[in-house]
Amino acid sequence: MLPNTKPPIWALRFFYWFCHPDLQEELVGDLEENFYYNLEERGHAFANREFYCEVLLLFRPSVIKPLRFPNFFKISPDMLKHYFKVALRNLVRQKSYSLINISGMAIGLAIVMLIALFVRKELSYDTFHEKADSIYRLTHIYSFVHGPWGPTMVADYPEVLDASRVSWTGKLKTRLEDGQTFFENFHLAEPNFFDFFTYSFIEGDKNTALDQPDALVLTESIAIKYFGTTKALGKTVRVRNMAGHDSLLLKVTGVMEDVPENSHVHFDQLASFQLVKTGSWSSLLDDWYQDWVITYLLLDKNADYRALNDKMPAFFERHTGEVGGRVTESLQPLLDIRLHSSHLRRDVEVQGDINHVRIFAATAILILIIACFNFMNLATARAVRRAKEVGIRKVVGALRRQLLWQFLGESFLLTMISVLLALGITKLILPYFQDFLAISIQPLPGDFGWILSSLLGLTVVVSLLAGGYPALILSQFRPMYTLKTKMDGGKNSTLFRKGLVVMQFGISTILIIGTIVVFKQMKYMKNKSLGYDIEQVLFMNYGQGMMEDFDKVKGALEQNPNVLSIANTTDIMGTVAYMWRFRFDGEHEQPHGDNLPQFMVGENFIETLDIEILEGRSFRKGYAPDTAGFILNESMVADAIARFGEKWRNPIGLNLDFLVTRDGEWQVQKSGPVIGVVKNFHFRSLQHAIQPLIIHYQPDWGGRIVLRISPQDIPGTLAFLEEKWQEWGRERPFHYQFLDERFDENYQAEENFSSILFAFCILAVFIACLGLFGLASFTAEQYVKEIGIRKILGASWLDITGIFLRAFLQPVVLAFFLAIPIGYLAMNKWLENFAYRINIDASTFVFAGILAILIALITISYRTLSAAKRNPVEALRYE
């Protein structure tokens, strides 16, 4: 007798949706009873309203059904516990397999972590400055530029907000109030330096610290070195020979935190740039040609630095009257400095190289791939073992999806263990890795969140990547087949496995080829004749006054019979050959000559270094035409012929002018004939082709003494030198460097690179071998019966071994052939960096191939031989 109206449907549906099933009967009953009561008493509208209200008010914790596990997984929390137990049991049961898998993965992951730290460090340079995006550095062949450029940019272009210049004075002698003396680095900066760059001050105010001309800002370490404390405000320091001043008394106006490692420039002390304006260097400030100061520009947020670059030729024409020459002047973003400065000829510090970063990143990915392939291979191979389990699970009602998650979960567990292990390995190896690269890549405290999330991400990605395919395979097994017959995975999975081995060994072989080529190139560079004799040559920085003292110095040194030859010079091999202006016999488009590399040398230089003279002669002391003369190298002569005509085939006697700027004006510093031509020699590292070079007599600009000593009793000779140095009472402490060392410093980056490549190569090969070993073990077990039967039918252990080897070496050999073209192309590209390089010949590839095969053989030999020698009776006993 119920009325035809029913309670509101949607409210009811909503209620059924959230209400706990056990409560539904009583509550819905009560709700409906009330509804009909209300319907009679107060009418339809009221009843409806009440119903809605009641339903909404029943939306409370005691009524709502408990949260169900997302149905997508079709797994309840209880099953998770079960899967976890099973996964652990499997890990323990198949100990050797788990061990191989985990260690391979852990090593791979450890490498990835190390490289990630390195890459992150390299990419983080200079990012701590707040205004980093708006700061640019002016460059002109060198990272030092001419004085007036910066301030004039501010005047000419509204988008250039400010310019800040920094001058590097090198190490100078300092004396404290209490008499202690030190020899430390100084930089001169303008008051707006701290507006540009973000540093924090421990003492003093960064906004005013550099205002006074006698200001001095110290970094924490230097302050402690000088005074034992950072509370150094007001203390005085006396400096000699800074910026053209003989002696200065500076007052400490600030102490700042040390410059962090990830900065493109490191300084210990900052003095005021004002000093340049008041000392004998002041003429440099208006000189548009001499490059000596580092200049930074602050650009407006919307400015485009490339547009500014395009305006530079016009800009220089406006200010210097020179037309069209200046294409090397450009702005460089602050954040690019660290990794993209290899085109600059001289930098305030040695910077990194983007190519290295890229190569390392690529290597990391490659190694990760190898490790994942390992996992995949071993997992699919072992899949056979779990076939029965899969079959039974499916019979009992497991869905394919559930099995998928089970196996993915297992791979996740394995990966997590590997990650933790990898963390441990990384922690252990980090100190050695850092020494290798000569950098520090400790994670910063703020990194913790990033590290955690990226580790998690890594675990998930790797477990999916590595475990995905095996999980798919496993979950696919049909119960009928698994329970009836013994599965072997069939043709397809074997093919897949072989494919994986090919990839692993392919990558490893490429790395081997790479390492060999790099080794050969380094060896070639080190041993190549440089065009002069670099053995047992050393040099010392004498400093000011060398010209006057040279006779005395020479006389003193010659007394030692182990000192074979003495020379003085400004420039020397392995350092930058600065470019100055030269006019060739008056014929030039540019009024002030061309910018060309040159070496300023002194007495005896060519002889001491044994440079071969092709035409003419070397400089003779005291012979005026000689000291005003010029010597050219072969490249320069060829260049001159091309540009100025055939007469330069016989350059001896033709005239050259050497120009410099004095007080902003061009002057001919020296004019004279070409007196000799020398054979080309490498004055820069072998990465660069031999450029044209002009050599002339000017030892007083640099004050270096060069010595060739005999190989006997080198320590004795060095002691003798030090003794003499003290006698001469020089300001700077005794310091010398062997020329070959200095030259090799140019190869530092390549050395590091080669060492690391070697290390990675070994690791990649190791991981691939782990995989191969696991596979070999597994196959040996699988085919126990087949081997047994073969042996009974008459096969010898040699035959069996043959079968195995053929099966396993096939992929390795295939990998080798695939690796050849890739390796060749890649290494060719790398070798393009060097003007003097080896040719990659067949011997490299043959060697790499033999090595790869040998390694593979050794890896599988143990398992193969033991399988082949097994007693067939034992093999067939168990069924």
Place this chain on the structure above:
Amino acid sequence: MKGTYLAEFQEIVLLTILVLGENAYGVTIQQEIKSRTKRKISRGALHTALTRLNEKGFIRSEMGGAEAVRGGRRKRYYSVTIKGKHALWDTREIREQLWNAIPDFSI
């Protein structure tokens, strides 16, 4: 005596259940409280109170009595346990003691 504390509303519900005797279920409790105390309570609030009382062990319940008006669904009948009765009695005692202790109460 923690856990045996009897909140005010819960006390009312208990008393109402005793009043209703055999016929105490959701709808009747609601209506009885409404008519006697003029408080209109929602089924949800009542459900919470009943749940708390059940957790404390003051009431028990059982299913029974399906009816057409409820679409054939059964009702859940509630009754007060001995523990519940003790709790009621204690509460009453405390109230009376306090009332008696007032020296001079005049409205």
